[in-house]
Amino acid sequence: MKxxxxxxxxxxxVLFNHDRREEQLFALEQMEAYVRELRPDAFVVSGDxxxxxxxxxxxxxxxxDAVLAIRRACPETVIVVTGGNHDSASKLxxxxxxWNEVGVHVxxxxxxxxxxxxxxxxxxxEVPGKGYIAAVPHVYPQNFPPAEEGASRQKAFFSRLLAExxxxxxxxxxxxxxxxxxxxxxxxxxxxxxxxxxGNIEDTPLETFGDGYDYLALGHIHREQTxxxxxxxxxxxxxxxxxxxxxxxxxxxxxxxxxxxxxxRLTKLxxxxxxxxxxxxxxxxxxxxxxxxxxxxxxxxxxxVRLNVLAADGLPADCHERARDAAAVSGCRFCTxxxxxxSDEADRPAYADMTPDELKEMSPLDIAGQYxxxxxxxxxxxEDMMKDAIRxxxxxxxx
Numbered sequence: 001m002k003x004x005x006x007x008x009x010x011x012x013x014v015l016f017n018h019d020r021r022e023e024q025l026f027a028l029e030q031m032e033a034y035v036r037e038l039r040p041d042a043f044v045v046s047g048d049x050x051x052x053x054x055x056x057x058x059x060x061x062x063x064x065d066a067v068l069a070i071r072r073a074c075p076e077t078v079i080v081v082t083g084g085n086h087d088s089a090s091k092l093x094x095x096x097x098x099w100n101e102v103g104v105h106v107x108x109x110x111x112x113x114x115x116x117x118x119x120x121x122x123x124x125x126e127v128p129g130k131g132y133i134a135a136v137p138h139v140y141p142q143n144f145p146p147a148e149e150g151a152s153r154q155k156a157f158f159s160r161l162l163a164e165x166x167x168x169x170x171x172x173x174x175x176x177x178x179x180x181x182x183x184x185x186x187x188x189x190x191x192x193x194x195x196x197x198x199g200n201i202e203d204t205p206l207e208t209f210g211d212g213y214d215y216l217a218l219g220h221i222h223r224e225q226t227x228x229x230x231x232x233x234x235x236x237x238x239x240x241x242x243x244x245x246x247x248x249x250x251x252x253x254x255x256x257x258x259x260x261x262x263x264x265r266l267t268k269l270x271x272x273x274x275x276x277x278x279x280x281x282x283x284x285x286x287x288x289x290x291x292x293x294x295x296x297x298x299x300x301x302x303x304x305v306r307l308n309v310l311a312a313d314g315l316p317a318d319c320h321e322r323a324r325d326a327a328a329v330s331g332c333r334f335c336t337x338x339x340x341x342x343s344d345e346a347d348r349p350a351y352a353d354m355t356p357d358e359l360k361e362m363s364p365l366d367i368a369g370q371y372x373x374x375x376x377x378x379x380x381x382x383e384d385m386m387k388d389a390i391r392x393x394x395x396x397x398x399x
Contacts, residue, residue: 047087133178134177278304285308286310
């Protein structure tokens with residue numbers, strides 16, 4: 001079975017007041033071209049379609065148009081989309097029955113039968129003659145269905161799901177499992193990571209998934225990588241477009257060929273960005289020097305720029321205006337500052353130079369932990385209480 005694996009589109013993201021629609025459309029068009037050229041058996045999106053749980057109407061239309069274009073590019077390709085922690089399950093699933101009519105399978109939440117039991121069959125999508133996809137959207141560990149006393153709810157769910165797949169698969173065709181979460185051994189470069197994991201998603205050991213799959217198509221971590229110790233079977237495809245300035249690595253989607261009893265064959269399909277995210281200059285410079293360098297630089301393209309500034313006494317009051325003026329001259333898009341203060345680095349709190357976008361990516365638990373650390377309070381004494389409070393609020397919101 002040949003699949004294109006992608007995730008973490010984060011459609012609708014606004015980067016420091018810059019609308020990223022143009023570059024996101026360009027990335028979606030490249031994926032459509034790959035589908036037209038390579039004609040995969042399946043195209044899977046492992047969560048975080050949107051950047052916000054309340055995407056605008058234009059962002060939802062961008063998603064709909066893109067999926068339909070990918071569908072038209074190769075009508076035989078089975079398309080599977082699952083929800084991530086940034087997505088609203090109801091927003092994704094509102095047109096689910098219509099999507100089914102054109103061979104697009106969308107799962108924003110766990111699927112239940114009328115008897116309030118998980119309908120595992122609705123999580124299993126057959127790729128005719130090629131294999132099966134077991135699709136799991138983002139689910140917090142405590143929200144998986146109850147398991148036997150002392151057993152992991154999460155592990156029990158994956159075990160039951162893969163057992164259901166095996167029962168439908170007498171020919172032992174390849175099985176692809178989709179999930180959106182943080183696996184313990186993942187390289188999380190470019191992500192803010194504090195208490196509670198990235199996006200308040202607790203780390204999941206690789207063994208939680210069992211061994212009933214031939215490929216694990218993961219979403220949530222933006223750096224593409226095949227996990228250590230998985231025999232090449234578990235992979236984050238990464239985001240097709242960088243979401244923050246700290247994602248200083250190439251972005252792509254993954255072409256994966258899966259065959260029972262053979263090693264997974266992987267091809268990285270690069271995704272070009274019209275407006276890359278650049279931290280400039282490479283080494284921090286005093287504010288005046290950095291602004292002058294920005295004014296004179298010629299990138300040869302139109303990037304977003306985070307100005308890398310060395311500042312012991314803060315920035316001048318007109319710093320943003322001067323940086324924007326310099327960016328206009330050099331033809332780039334100024335966003336924010338990366339500030340280095342070497343006079344007190346040893347005592348500087350981790351959140352001192354946090355940007356607004358970075359703050360938005362943090363969970364309530366992250367923010368509470370950062371604040372307590374800044375006040376010299378041991379967060380471990382309060383972590384369980386905070387988690388319980390947040391879970392109660394989440395449950396009330398779902399209800």
